[in-house]
Amino acid sequence: MLDLLIRKLERYHRVSAEERQFLEEGPWRVVEYQSHEPIVREGDSLTEACVILEGFAYRFKTLRQGARQITAFHIAGDFCDLHGFLLEQMDHGIAASGPCKIGRLPHKTLHECMERLPRLTRALWWDTALDAAIHREWMVSMGRRDAHEQIAHLLCELLLRFQWVGLSENNTYVLPATQIELGDAFGLSTVHVNRMLQRLRKEGLIILTGGRVTIPDPVQLMKVAGFDPTYLQVRGRATR
Amino acid sequence: MLDLLIRKLERYHRVSAEERQFLEEGPWRVVEYQSHEPIVREGDSLTEACVILEGFAYRFKTLRQGARQITAFHIAGDFCDLHGFLLEQMDHGIAASGPCKIGRLPHKTLHECMERLPRLTRALWWDTALDAAIHREWMVSMGRRDAHEQIAHLLCELLLRFQWVGLSENNTYVLPATQIELGDAFGLSTVHVNRMLQRLRKEGLIILTGGRVTIPDPVQLMKVAGFDPTYLQVRGRATR
DNA sequence: CGGCGCATTGAGGGCGGTCAATTGGTGTGG
DNA sequence: CCACACCAATTGACCGCCCTCAATGCGCCG
Secondary structure: OHHHHHHHHHHOOOHHHHHHHHHOOOOOEEEEEEOOEEOOOOOOOOOOEEEEEEEEEEHHHHHHOOEEEEEEEEEOOEEHHHHHHHOOOOOOOOEEOEEEEEEEHHHHHHHHHHOOOOOHHHHHHHHHHHHHHHHHHHHHHHHHHHHHHHHHHHHHHHHHHHOOOOOOOOOOOOOOOOOOHHHHHHHOOOOHHHHHHHHHHHHHOOEEEEEEOOOOOOOHHHHOOOHHHHOOOEEEEEEO | OOHHHHHHOOOOOOHHHHHHHHHHHHEEEEEOOOOOOEHHHHHHOOOOEEEEEEEEEEEEEEEEOOOOOEEEEEEOOOOOOOOHOOOOOOEHHHHHOOOOEEEEHHHHHHHHHHHHHHHHHHHHHHHHHHHHHHHHHHHHHHHHHHHHHHHHHHHHHHHHHHHHHOOEEEEEEEEEOOOOHHHHHHHHOOOHHHHHHHHHHHOOOOOOOOOEOOOHHHHHHHHHHHHOOOOOOOOOOOOO
């Protein structure tokens, strides 16, 4: 059940048998969500942390006028609200984009982890630091890339992240997000997201059908996007 | 020397005598920087973490074409690259904006902290989580607020952060950042930053002279900015 | 079949960008 | 003490990326 999470953590830290057992014992509570269903609400104080076991979710903040900004996308294997373990009150919400299976782990277990397993703790801290690095790269996209580059950049990022957890074959992955959600993630209107996706299609950089994204030539797309995988803590070759 | 850092951490966690002693013993290495001088370079692998003892600094990423995005501002009392403790390679650089005095602490000491002082470790983790929460709010600003609101929002955020560490009196603080830096933080051009600052001045929302910012009516400015201090982990009244 | 959500397309407009020139403060060398 | 360089702040003119409003197509489901 936790294979994907552990695979992700092992990019940073060799998870020992003891640590693996600790994680697997939980106690986990598995909950399923429908598309668009809220997983965590803004302002909540949490007692459990969430890991995505299957599916795709996003974190978001809403403004007074009802506008929304998506601040992160999360895929299977991601801890999607480890911040809730540290922050007393959630500054953002989490919602499912497409059906999701979520594993919930009591904060109490994480406290035990901190007392007993400093190296595993560090791996979890690393995970939140990686999250923050992704936040920073998104800021670069929003501030200094045009819509075309920005969308290309996200598609590159997701390709790598899906590859890590073994959920991409032949440079293809499943992306349940709607164009509305993509717009809210980029700070763009739906209309413009649509136009840019079509441009990327016409340019032969992506193939997009149903919820599937295929990137025929990742190196080319990365070039267009100005994508440098360093922020994802990748060394050397990024694509297979 | 570490009073401001400890004051900040105590917003979250009561720092015990032992923890305080541990932090103060260091070993610290104090370094001074001139305005615009780099403190940490992009791509570095670090062996020390930096705390700002005095001054103002920013984190940034640069793009191929030389464009720059500032991803965070840091004031006295901030750990400005705790991420470098976790990430093997820095995804961003850090530079001084105005003269800075920096305390550098070996990562070795932080490792010891993780082994011996889980509660202090958690306070440091909290600090990085707060940092990430600020990143998210900046994303909201860049994606969903116009330039006027965005600048007002940052000025509100800095007011609170300066107040926490006791560096603001009468709603006034010292902001060494140039309009160029502000533009790079917002994803705006210098020209437009200038126009918006003048508009805020004309509206009587801010008084800006030299490097000093005064906010005559914080409640009013927060209203204009759509500022909700929850993301800074504030409960109740935000202003004094 | 009608309703609904999402994708798509067109027309027109505004926020903020680019380019360029001017001002003013500061530091430096003659 | 002044000339000059340099950097940040300021102002104006023009332009384009992306937004808003609106309509249409399309697949899915009750």
